[in-house]
Amino acid sequence: MKPSASSLYQAVELQQEIPPLLIGERANSNGSKRFRELLLEDDYQSCLKIALDQEAKGAHVIDLCTAYAGRDELKDLTTLVRMCAQSLKAPLMIDSTTPECIEACLKIYPGRAVINSVNLEDGGVNIRRVCKAAKRYGAAVVALAIDEKGMAMTADEKFGIAKAIHDIAVDECGLRPSDLLFDCLTFTVGSGDESLREAAIETINGIRRIKKELPGCMTVLGVSNISFGLTPRARRVLNSVFLHEAVSAGLDAAIVDAAKILPLARIPEEDREVCLDLLFNRDTAQEKNPLMRFIDYFTDKAESSDDESEESAHTPEEQLFKQLVDGDKEGLEDLLSILRERLKPLAIINQVLVPAMRHVGELFGKGEILLPFVLQSAEVMKESVTALEPFMERTDGASATKVLLATVQGDVHDIGKNLVDIILSNNGYKVFNIGIKVTAETVIEKAREHDVDVIGLSGLLVKSAIVMQESMPQYREAGLDVPILLGGAALTPKFVAESCVPDYTGPVVYCGDAFAGLKAVREHEDSTLVSTVYSERSAVQTMKPGVKDTAIDRTHPVPSAPFVGRRYVEDIDPEQLFPYVNIEALFRGRWGYRRGKMGAAEYRELITTTVQPLYERLLHRTLEEGLIQPKVAYGYFPCHAEDTTVRVEVDGVRYDFAFPRQAEPPYLCIADYFKTEQEGGDIAGFFVVTIGDRIGRETAQLYEQNAYHDYLMLHGFSVEMTDALAEYWHAVMRQELGIGAEELPTQGLISQSYQGSRYGFGYPACPDLDVHQPLFAFLRPEAIGVSLTENMQMVPEQTTSAIVAHHPQAKYFAV
Amino acid sequence: MEEKESSGRYICVNCGYVYDPAQGDPLNAIAPGTSFDDLPAEWVCPMCYAPCSQFDPLD
Ligand code: B12
Numbered sequence: 001m002k003p004s005a006s007s008l009y010q011a012v013e014l015q016q017e018i019p020p021l022l023i024g025e026r027a028n029s030n031g032s033k034r035f036r037e038l039l040l041e042d043d044y045q046s047c048l049k050i051a052l053d054q055e056a057k058g059a060h061v062i063d064l065c066t067a068y069a070g071r072d073e074l075k076d077l078t079t080l081v082r083m084c085a086q087s088l089k090a091p092l093m094i095d096s097t098t099p100e101c102i103e104a105c106l107k108i109y110p111g112r113a114v115i116n117s118v119n120l121e122d123g124g125v126n127i128r129r130v131c132k133a134a135k136r137y138g139a140a141v142v143a144l145a146i147d148e149k150g151m152a153m154t155a156d157e158k159f160g161i162a163k164a165i166h167d168i169a170v171d172e173c174g175l176r177p178s179d180l181l182f183d184c185l186t187f188t189v190g191s192g193d194e195s196l197r198e199a200a201i202e203t204i205n206g207i208r209r210i211k212k213e214l215p216g217c218m219t220v221l222g223v224s225n226i227s228f229g230l231t232p233r234a235r236r237v238l239n240s241v242f243l244h245e246a247v248s249a250g251l252d253a254a255i256v257d258a259a260k261i262l263p264l265a266r267i268p269e270e271d272r273e274v275c276l277d278l279l280f281n282r283d284t285a286q287e288k289n290p291l292m293r294f295i296d297y298f299t300d301k302a303e304s305s306d307d308e309s310e311e312s313a314h315t316p317e318e319q320l321f322k323q324l325v326d327g328d329k330e331g332l333e334d335l336l337s338i339l340r341e342r343l344k345p346l347a348i349i350n351q352v353l354v355p356a357m358r359h360v361g362e363l364f365g366k367g368e369i370l371l372p373f374v375l376q377s378a379e380v381m382k383e384s385v386t387a388l389e390p391f392m393e394r395t396d397g398a399s400a401t402k403v404l405l406a407t408v409q410g411d412v413h414d415i416g417k418n419l420v421d422i423i424l425s426n427n428g429y430k431v432f433n434i435g436i437k438v439t440a441e442t443v444i445e446k447a448r449e450h451d452v453d454v455i456g457l458s459g460l461l462v463k464s465a466i467v468m469q470e471s472m473p474q475y476r477e478a479g480l481d482v483p484i485l486l487g488g489a490a491l492t493p494k495f496v497a498e499s500c501v502p503d504y505t506g507p508v509v510y511c512g513d514a515f516a517g518l519k520a521v522r523e524h525e526d527s528t529l530v531s532t533v534y535s536e537r538s539a540v541q542t543m544k545p546g547v548k549d550t551a552i553d554r555t556h557p558v559p560s561a562p563f564v565g566r567r568y569v570e571d572i573d574p575e576q577l578f579p580y581v582n583i584e585a586l587f588r589g590r591w592g593y594r595r596g597k598m599g600a601a602e603y604r605e606l607i608t609t610t611v612q613p614l615y616e617r618l619l620h621r622t623l624e625e626g627l628i629q630p631k632v633a634y635g636y637f638p639c640h641a642e643d644t645t646v647r648v649e650v651d652g653v654r655y656d657f658a659f660p661r662q663a664e665p666p667y668l669c670i671a672d673y674f675k676t677e678q679e680g681g682d683i684a685g686f687f688v689v690t691i692g693d694r695i696g697r698e699t700a701q702l703y704e705q706n707a708y709h710d711y712l713m714l715h716g717f718s719v720e721m722t723d724a725l726a727e728y729w730h731a732v733m734r735q736e737l738g739i740g741a742e743e744l745p746t747q748g749l750i751s752q753s754y755q756g757s758r759y760g761f762g763y764p765a766c767p768d769l770d771v772h773q774p775l776f777a778f779l780r781p782e783a784i785g786v787s788l789t790e791n792m793q794m795v796p797e798q799t800t801s802a803i804v805a806h807h808p809q810a811k812y813f814a815v
Numbered sequence: 816m817e818e819k820e821s822s823g824r825y826i827c828v829n830c831g832y833v834y835d836p837a838q839g840d841p842l843n844a845i846a847p848g849t850s851f852d853d854l855p856a857e858w859v860c861p862m863c864y865a866p867c868s869q870f871d872p873l874d
Pocket of ligand 1: 420459462463485488518720762764767769792802
């Protein structure tokens with residue numbers, strides 16, 4: 001059993017997979033002025049709300065303290081504990097120094113609470129009483145490094161007190177080591193007091209010793225004391241850096257205002273260095289001491305123009321602009337209501353929010369910020385506009401340029417056009433997003449109905465590009481002439497220029513990404529938008545990588561198949577796929593956490609503090625919530641090659657897979673890796689694998705909720721999980737064929753270091769997707785819930801197919 | 816500032832393939848010792864065909 005606390009509703013592990021456990025500190029009459037004032041007015045309901053708010057902001061456990069001179073602590077605390085027990089999902093930390101109060105609360109609290117706190121101030125009286133109560137009611141206990149002499153300063157003293165408490169609690173009162181959370185306490189390094197210059201070091205060393213010498217025990221810390229006396233902005237940075245250091249030293253839990261902790265990756269390297277110098281009392285060559293350097297540094301910073309400040313030194317306009325750029329939603333509603341007293345809602349949008357989004361777009365274009373952060377900014381935009389909408393006139397925004405977006409017929413790919421929607425609508429345009437699998441007729445109808453200024457079409461596979469091409473004359477004949485923007489992974493500027501532009505009256509524009517779409521819409525407004533042109537001469541002819549040897553060994557033995565025919569496997573444990581996930585492709589490619597202009601160290605930091613934890617959370621959810629349901633339809637079939645065709649024999653019926661041959665040396669063709677009839681024939685593997693449609697629905701929901709960032713993350717995760725399943729199943733098939741014995745694990749990276757190859761239909765060695773027809777005819781993946789659309793797309797989208805060749809020379813190539 | 820002298824490796828963000836100048840890229844007939852910056856403009860990832868712009872410096 002992992003140590004945990006629980007409420008009526010849930011258990012929370014005290015040692016989080018990604019530490020620290022965050023303990024909300026705002027429902028505290030000593031620490032929060034607001035909470036205290038509410039309590040003095042007997043406004044319990046609002047006190048409860050402060051607790052609930054913190055839970056919403058990510059606190060795992062909520063500290064509750066009502067001690068205040070002149071008030072009845074027992075009544076206040078028990079009342080609020082009762083209310084919290086009903087409403088709060090997060091477990092409670094009962095914060096009191098009075099044993100009566102603690103006992104009364106434990107009695108009524110329906111879960112496993114944490115007691116905050118015991119110490120040795122009175123020489124050991126209260127601690128025994130409280131520990132016994134903890135034992136009786138089953139609670140965890142926070143123990144402070146305080147004894148008769150006061151708060152422990154040095155690591156040795158901190159450890160000494162912890163050890164003494166440990167002996168009382170464990171040996172005498174029967175608690176388990178894992179019931180104890182030691183708080184080493186910390187003093188500020190910001191006061192200039194010479195005796196406190198090592199305060200951070202002592203605390204961190206104390207944590208280290210406790211973790212090492214009192215096995216099983218946990219540690220907790222109120223982090224913000226470290227920076228007492230410094231300016232708010234500097235405090236926030238210093239607290240965050242200190243927390244990170246403490247966690248590295250073994251800290252399990254932190255009492256913090258979760259909303260005020262900055263992810264390390266958001267703290268510039270230089271800021272971090274200045275903090276570390278102060279925390280570790282590092283004297284450098286300069287004559288100033290680390291505190292002076294720290295103070296000077298952050299004063300300079302505050303003066304520089306676009307820097308963050310907690311005070312209202314900035315106008316609310318500037319503040320809003322900045323919050324949007326930073327993707328920071330904190331206090332947004334308040335800020336907007338202040339602004340509404342000065343500006344009309346539409347003016348707030350047009351004068352502050354839209355320019356801020358434009359700035360974000362420019363930063364992205366320059367590679368200064370990454371896509372995930374752009375999406376966070378878009379979320380701020382969306383939330384602001386939603387909050388302003390009730391105050392807007394009906395006619396407000398009626399003059400905005402209108403864009404129709406659709407994914408074409410036979411195509412279920414949603415995310416490409418949705419990202420375009422996010423970018424356009426949050427840059428002030430009116431978007432009509434009419435969904436997936438939309439016929440040309442419906443596009444025409446809706447374009448007329450909404451009288452749109454621009455049409456945007458999207459699709460995933462080449463077949464959808466063909467659909468776009470074929471619908472161009474239809475749009476022309478319907479009398480449309482508004483610009484049409486085309487996008488999707490399988491489109492090229494060449495295809496758009498040569499196959500789509502000529503058949504339509506208005507401009508037809510290739511858009512490589514959502515920002516290209518934004519640019520096109522702006523150009524349309526400026527009347528400068530023109531159709532995509534393509535010139536063979538200026539275009540770069542890309543290389544065709546691949547093995548250059550032509551002589552294919554015809555004598556290679558055919559492995560024996562474990563069975564002949566098709567089979568379905570539906571009970572695959574998702575955890576099996578984890579080692580096959582291509583993490584680099586996920587983080588950098590799908591999620592957009594590229595290194596960009598970052599230094600190596602900064603990027604590593606971003607990965608370890610933000611990206612890796614995100615990934616681990618998703619893995620966790622995969623197992624907990626059954627997010628993915630891997631299923632496989634596969635089989636081995638006798639076949640033989642005839643020129644460029646692989647003829648497959650199933651139940652007496654022949655299915656042909658025609659593969660193209662390279663037009664230049666070495667003239668490779670997939671069929672060459674299979675033996676001819678004369679050579680005795682061969683064996684071909686096929687598979688269709690899917691992770692099901694559940695995760696697709698979850699993903700769509702995030703989009704509905706305007707959780708753009710999480711939307712992209714979950715989608716990217718689902719995509720790489722699908723690939724991992726294909727990689728895993730290919731490995732299983734090599735094992736079954738007896739050709740996988742000496743393989744090394746690939747860690748998800750494409751290295752092709754195994755024997756043979758899997759060729760996904762539609763990829764460069766076999767671009768033709770029509771072979772999905774014969775494949776579906778004999779593999780019948782409908783049995784695992786996969787169907788085929790009219791343009792050869794597999795549904796659910798998170799599905800992939802391939803032919804498996806065992807020949808050692810079979811590798812990827814492009815025709 | 817100091818970190819400059821690195822191995823000069825680049826990683827494909829689309830598939831994770833690592834271009835190592837010490838190895839070159841035999842599948843594209845690129846000789847060992849060719850730095851990433853010296854790759855021809857038409858060079859693509861030998862595994863997934865992504866262009867140079869889809870590469871990140873690795874270390
Ligand atoms: C992820 C992915 C998958 C995922 C699923 C798709 C998904 N997204 O959920 C998985 C792994 C399951 C998969 C499977 C397959 N895939 Co795939 N896949 C990709 C990949 C790597 C990325 C696609 C993606 O989602 N990108 C992210 C989204 C957000 O980007 P996007 O849709 O392109 O949209 C952006 C832009 O294109 C643009 N945009 C898009 N629409 C519009 C519209 C307008 C108006 C504007 C302005 C802009 C715009 O803006 C968007 C945001 O910036 C691409 C290659 C690539 N690097 O692009 C191949 C790719 C699309 N896949 C390909 C193939 C062949 C397949 C399979 C057929 C392989 C197989 N045999 O199994 C299957 C088919 C799946 C099916 N359901 O039928 C080929 C398609 C070529 C072809 N012949 O059609 C590609 C191009 C790879 C390649 N280089 O060959 N694939």
